[in-house]
Amino acid sequence: MRLFYNICYIIAVIFGLPVILSGAMVSDKRRKTVFKRLGLASVPERIRTSYFQRPAHPTIWVHALSVGEVLSAVSLIRKLKRRFHDKKIIVSVSTKTGYEIAHQHLHDSVDCLFFFPYDLLFSVKYITRRIRPDLVLIVESDIWPNFMAQMKKQGVPVCWVNARISDRSWRSYKRFPLIPKHLFSGFAKIFTQTDDDRCRLIDLGISAERLVTTGNMKFDQPVDSVDYEQLTAVKQKFNIAGRRRIFMAGSTHKGEEAILSEAFSALKQMIPDLLLIVVPRNPERFQSVYRLFESKGFSTVLWTKPARASSSDDPPADVLVVDTMGELRRLYALADIAFIGGSLMPFGGHNPLEPASFSKPVLFGPYMNDFALMAKLLLDSGGAICVKDAREISRTIADLVSDDKKRRQTGENARKVFCANQGAVERTMSAVESALTINSFESGI
Secondary structure: OHHHHHHHHHHHHHHHHHHHHHHHHHOHHHHHHHOHHHOOOOOOHHHOOOOOOOOOOOEEEEEEOOHHHHHHHHHHHHHHHHHOOOOEEEEEEOOHHHHHHHHHHHOOOOOEEEEOOOOOHHHHHHHHHHHOOOEEEEEOOOOOHHHHHHHHHHOOOEEEEEEOOOHHHHHHHHHOOHHHHHHHOOOOEEEEOOHHHHHHHHHOOOOHHHEEEOOOHHHHOOOOOOOHHHHHHHHHHOOOOOOOOEEEEEEEOOOHHHHHHHHHHHHHHHOOOOEEEEEEOOHHHHHHHHHHHHHOOOOEEEOOEOOOOOOOOOOOOOEEEOOOOOOHHHHHHHOOEEEEOOOOOOOOOOOOHHHHHOOOOEEEOOOOHHHHHHHHHHHHHOOEEEOOOHHHHHHHHHHHHHOHHHHHHHHHHHHHHHHHOOOHHHHHHHHHHHHOOHHHHHHHO
16 A cells, blocks of 8 residues: 555656746745755754664654644643653654744754655655654644654654544545554554544544543643733734724634625724734735735734834724734734634634633634534633624624623633643643553663
């Protein structure tokens, strides 16, 4: 099966090479990752070793695909560093934005941060033979056949952490059952988010002895303390009056901003001083989102380019488009109501716990497939409201803005869900330690 996979992979790369190279030339995001992910320059010198030399220090390798996976893993990685302080903790990511977020949160907690290789045989062999890890933890997703086979060949245990089988993946795996059985059987242990995920993996042919339900680590992601001086500076920078209401739309996707602009038009008639803050998911869409709201007649400013110096005499902006990375979580603390992007259209949604951790009422659309459990818990508790279109968005926000008690209670309900489901990182740490027979692990790596 792996031979067939590699043949198909190479054919796809050959025929897709013109697109890949042209994309790398015109896209800053692609240009900064494509060559590094080939592996030839991706292993930093300080962790590189020869083919035959064992590393001076044992190495634990944590891989997190992109932003969401990185944020899920932050607490775990910090605990690993404290628990195995005499080991090297290295982290790989697959995207530029994931790299930036990992550097922001983990630069002082890991020995190395680098890009995960493409699943080409030469790339995988080059990196793994020079890093020579003693343990690999893959967070949530990004599982590749050649990488798993190489780890098995080297005798390196690999654990799947915060594992989840979505409805869409479940349906696909059921149609081609040999694929998941072949791919997932390479894990020494799999730590699932829920019992449902565990049962699905058993049904796919994975041995129950390899599976442990540890919970969802996203509930344990660190909540940045609110720096009120910073929030005050933001308000002054964009002339946000103290009593002005703020509607925050985070991680929005193409097509959703048009729906939000329609809802916002109706809201401005009822709440003239309402401010909309939009944080697009894809950095390459910052300018197009800005132009969209400007074309609708709203006074629109960019986070990096305020239209004017702060002055109480200046008319406030209607829409603020955040055109930089790393601000989303802090801005949730500033908002009165938060909307989760990727949910009005079938993108799977994004993490609703970030605004919940700040006691904010959470709104999202009907497409929260990738965060179904979180969405259900928030809805059942009264901490979130599902909105399907512009009309429902405007009506719900108007209701929450006009009723301070309801808005505060909804936010408190969301916070309770966030706090009540913590503990997955600690359970994962315990499971990792017990699964790897710590005595041999600590003496042998």
